[in-house]
Amino acid sequence: MSRPRKKKGRPVSGWLVLDKPYRMGSTEAVSKIKWLFGAEKAGHAGTLDPLASGMLPLALGEATKTVPYVQDGAKVYRFTISWGEERTTDDLEGEVAKSSDQRPDKESILALLPKYTGIIMQVPPQFSAIKIAGERAYDMARDGETVDIPAREVEIARFDLIEIVDEDSAVFEIECGKGTYVRSLARDMGRDLGCYGYISSLRRTEVYPFTEEDMVTMEEIEEALAQVPMPEPEPREGDERPRSPKPGPDQWKFLDKLLLDTGAGLESLPQIIVSDDTAARIRSGNPAIVRGRDAPVEADEACAFSHGKLLAIGSIEAGMFRPKRVFAA
Structure with a gap:
């Protein structure tokens, strides 16, 4: 039996709302940010032509599961x-x-x-x-x-x-x-x-829901990287070409400060805040009673948050939240 493939990258999650430079392609931007952050997964929420500049929301890790909600935004x-x-x-x-x-x-x-x-x-x-x-x-x-x-x-x-x-x-x-x-x-x-x-x-x-204030420029990314000297690249046997230094944990702690939370793209959905006990039920895939005076009773789609972090997307039926997609803590 074949062994499961080891994942490349680290499990970092969140949104980087990139101010894409002129002449950079959307796919190129995704690849560059994924490499800089050492992320397992990355994607974008809507192509922007190379000859266009401006907002290109990039999703890392668990945030890639919320991309459709941002793609549909104004x-x-x-x-x-x-x-x-x-x-x-x-x-x-x-x-x-x-x-x-x-x-x-x-x-x-x-x-x-x-x-x-x-x-x-x-x-x-x-x-x-x-x-x-x-x-x-x-x-x-x-x-x-x-x-x-x-x-x-x-x-x-x-x-x-x-x-x-x-x-x-x-x-x-x-x-x-x-x-x-x-x-x-x-x-x-x-x-x-x-x-x-x-x-x-x-x-x-x-x-939507991101605004100009959320955008991060390549210059700001470079400033974050410059907080700590980049590690020396490890030479490969038989490879005499100079290799670019790759960010590591010391740089990531500054880069990660530029990220918005995974749930930042879900403002279009009703949101509920749950207790630790309720979060444990939802995290196990079980339905939970929605509490709170302003909590919705019915919703085709809603999202649950615990301690300010996205916990799950699901539906609300007769005051009961039923998780459809649970997010890693």
């Missing part, structure tokens, strides 16, 4: 649309496909915004991760194919014009739901205004 983007060109990727990276000498005035832009507010139908960009017949749209587009992507329903709760920079560009901010493509907004608005447009800068500032 998001806020601030972005610049440059007028006069439509590009193959709908952003700076693509080639110019169409151009125009026309430029929109402020009144025309403001008059158009209601069309893109509320529940709208949107066609994702040709260069997107949407799967068509099992293939990623961006792979097909890179091969020169014109991809027929069906329109999808998305919701934009708020669409504000922030600033007219000059006649060639304007800054906007939106609050939107899951699956909204900002690049598609620039493309479609440019067509409606008769001048074409593409995204020239994009920053995500919020992913």
Whole structure:
């Protein structure tokens, strides 16, 4: 019988709300943070394009189980649309496909915004991760194919014009739901205004329930690492290449201070606080009576906390909490 594989990494859990730098990919960010924290598991709650900066919530350890609740949260983007060109990727990276000498005035832009507010139908960009017949749209587009992507329903709760920079560009901010493509907004608005447009800068500032105050920059991570000198890398036999020093326990104690609790992403769920005795029952997978004047009597999903730490996610039926997923202490 084969022995179970030894887990690589340490069982650290929590959320790191990264202020992702421009040009860093989401997968690259996950790998880097997982390596720095020495984590067993890591994931992100919603891809952010390499050409975009800003909030990328990263889940470590037990927090990966709560990723879907953050992915479904409202998001806020601030972005610049440059007028006069439509590009193959709908952003700076693509080639110019169409151009125009026309430029929109402020009144025309403001008059158009209601069309893109509320529940709208949107066609994702040709260069997107949407799967068509099992293939990623961006792979097909890179091969020169014109991809027929069906329109999808998305919701934009708020669409504000922030600033007219000059006649060639304007800054906007939106609050939107899951699956909204900002690049598609620039493309479609440019067509409606008769001048074409593409995204020239994009920053995500919020992913509910996290806010800008929660964000941690790479500079802050580097400052935490610098509190204690990094350990010397252990040489491998026959490997003459210099190896990067790897953080260890002395560095982790400073890095871990940057993490939010595993339950930080669950503000959308009803929350109950339980006693030690009740926590012991729930930890064993048993239902428990919900106590407290303001405690919910019914809830399809709710979360239980003990001593400020997430204990379990479950349902509440007739005043009884029934755990569905219990979290490690």
